[in-house]
Amino acid sequence: MSYAEFPSKALENAVNHFASLPGIGRKTAFRLVMSLLRRDRQEVAGFGESIAALHNDIVRCTVCNNISDTGICSICADDRRDRTLVCVVENIQDVMAIENTRQFRGVYHVLGGVISPVEGIKPSDLYIAGLEEKASSGTVTEIIFALSATMEGDTTNFYLYKKLGKYNVALTTLARGVAVGDELEYTDEITLGRAINNRNPYRQ
Amino acid sequence: MSYAEFPSKALENAVNHFASLPGIGRKTAFRLVMSLLRRDRQEVAGFGESIAALHNDIVRCTVCNNISDTGICSICADDRRDRTLVCVVENIQDVMAIENTRQFRGVYHVLGGVISPVEGIKPSDLYIAGLEEKASSGTVTEIIFALSATMEGDTTNFYLYKKLGKYNVALTTLARGVAVGDELEYTDEITLGRAINNRNPYRQ
Numbered sequence: 001m002s003y004a005e006f007p008s009k010a011l012e013n014a015v016n017h018f019a020s021l022p023g024i025g026r027k028t029a030f031r032l033v034m035s036l037l038r039r040d041r042q043e044v045a046g047f048g049e050s051i052a053a054l055h056n057d058i059v060r061c062t063v064c065n066n067i068s069d070t071g072i073c074s075i076c077a078d079d080r081r082d083r084t085l086v087c088v089v090e091n092i093q094d095v096m097a098i099e100n101t102r103q104f105r106g107v108y109h110v111l112g113g114v115i116s117p118v119e120g121i122k123p124s125d126l127y128i129a130g131l132e133e134k135a136s137s138g139t140v141t142e143i144i145f146a147l148s149a150t151m152e153g154d155t156t157n158f159y160l161y162k163k164l165g166k167y168n169v170a171l172t173t174l175a176r177g178v179a180v181g182d183e184l185e186y187t188d189e190i191t192l193g194r195a196i197n198n199r200n201p202y203r204q
Numbered sequence: 205m206s207y208a209e210f211p212s213k214a215l216e217n218a219v220n221h222f223a224s225l226p227g228i229g230r231k232t233a234f235r236l237v238m239s240l241l242r243r244d245r246q247e248v249a250g251f252g253e254s255i256a257a258l259h260n261d262i263v264r265c266t267v268c269n270n271i272s273d274t275g276i277c278s279i280c281a282d283d284r285r286d287r288t289l290v291c292v293v294e295n296i297q298d299v300m301a302i303e304n305t306r307q308f309r310g311v312y313h314v315l316g317g318v319i320s321p322v323e324g325i326k327p328s329d330l331y332i333a334g335l336e337e338k339a340s341s342g343t344v345t346e347i348i349f350a351l352s353a354t355m356e357g358d359t360t361n362f363y364l365y366k367k368l369g370k371y372n373v374a375l376t377t378l379a380r381g382v383a384v385g386d387e388l389e390y391t392d393e394i395t396l397g398r399a400i401n402n403r404n405p406y407r408q
Contacts, residue, residue: 005300006300007270007271007272007277007278007279007296007299007300008261008262008271008272008273009261009273010257010258010260010261010262010273011258011262011271013254013257014254014255014257014258016254017251017254017255020251021236021239021240022235022236022239023232023235024236030297031226031227032225032226032228033258034295034296034297035225035226036225036258037258037259037262037271044255044256044258044259045256045259046221047221047224047255047256048252048253048254048256048258049252049256050214050217050220050221050252051218051221051240051248051251051252051255052248052249052251052252052253052256053214053217053218053252054214054215054218054237054240054241054248054252055241055245055248055249056214057213057214058241067211067212067215067241068211068212069212069213069214073211074211075211092211093234093238095211096209096210096211099209
């Protein structure tokens with residue numbers, strides 16, 4: 001069923017906006033807008049405002065490029081974080097994923113993507129200048145490359161390594177191996193090969 | 205991965221609103237908001253306004269209860285529509301579905317739901333008074349019950365029949381039978397039984 005003719009321009013406008021979101025088709029968009037129409041007027045107005053506020057209220061942290069409500073994000077502003085340890089990630093989802101592990105007490109540096117010739121993302125499109133500044137400052141002792149284990153992630157790792165290797169700072173990457181819960185039978189050969197080569201002493 | 209701590213209140217607020225929509229989980233909501241953050245500021249503001257406008261700009265047609273930008277919807281306002289023929293539907297999606305067939309030139313009456321003891325929807329929750337007014341007015345000659353072929357739809361049909369049977373107006377329902385494209389083998393017994401009993405002369 002297509003919805004060629006809408007009974008209301010306002011309805012059509014809202015449906016078009018929802019349908020422009022990734023993974024939301026026109027039928028789903030219509031269903032979402034209809035669910036909003038059944039809701040309280042105040043609540044729906046709040047929804048609209050929360051979207052309009054996105055670009056106005058959210059800024060980039062001037063230190064790490066994470067998103068924030070203030071000029072410096074809550075992580076960079078936290079005195080208990082170790083500023084000599086910088087974890088390089090692709091985007092803010094990765095910051096949140098690592099924060100959720102509660103294993104990392106350093107600070108972050110959000111590149112804003114990875115180098116990808118296919119998608120036309122060049123090193124100059126990423127926030128690499130700021131990272132080089134940190135590496136050369138003398139206050140940072142270790143930089144962890146925490147990028148995706150993909151071709152693009154590896155390319156970016158290599159580029160960063162070439163760029164930052166000359167400074168007096170340790171460059172490390174995330175451990176690669178068999179994921180917790182994975183069955184060996186279904187683990188790919190490259191991961192399994194690396195896991196064997198990088199084996200660790202057994203700890204109970 | 206849970207997103208317990210958001211780096212920005214504005215981000216969290218927008219994600220919460222998206223996650224409140226039916227069928228949208230927190231991870232999807234987050235992905236949608238991130239996609240908005242990558243977009244043009246103007247475009248995102250337009251999205252927010254389109255939602256805020258929903259309750260302000262959309263009204264119910266005073267004649268048929270369809271949604272509309274004006275007091276009387278475009279169908280009821282159209283002089284070429286046959287106002288002696290009223291099609292009773294559950295909601296505006298059904299109006300649009302029937303309009304898309306281009307087979308109906310009458311007008312509609314949107315009940316706003318069907319009677320459902322399970323969901324606590326009583327006849328008084330539906331726009332039935334307006335329908336009785338039309339039936340008793342003498343200007344309507346036929347009322348088509350075009351409700352879903354479900355228990356609730358059948359209950360509502362029966363209730364309307366009891367309510368409207370006393371007026372001088374023909375009450376009809378949609379034809380039930382094997383859907384176009386359906387294989388007999390997979391058609392349920394009740395549908396097939398009704399289709400046999402309601403068989404029609406063969407037309408080429």
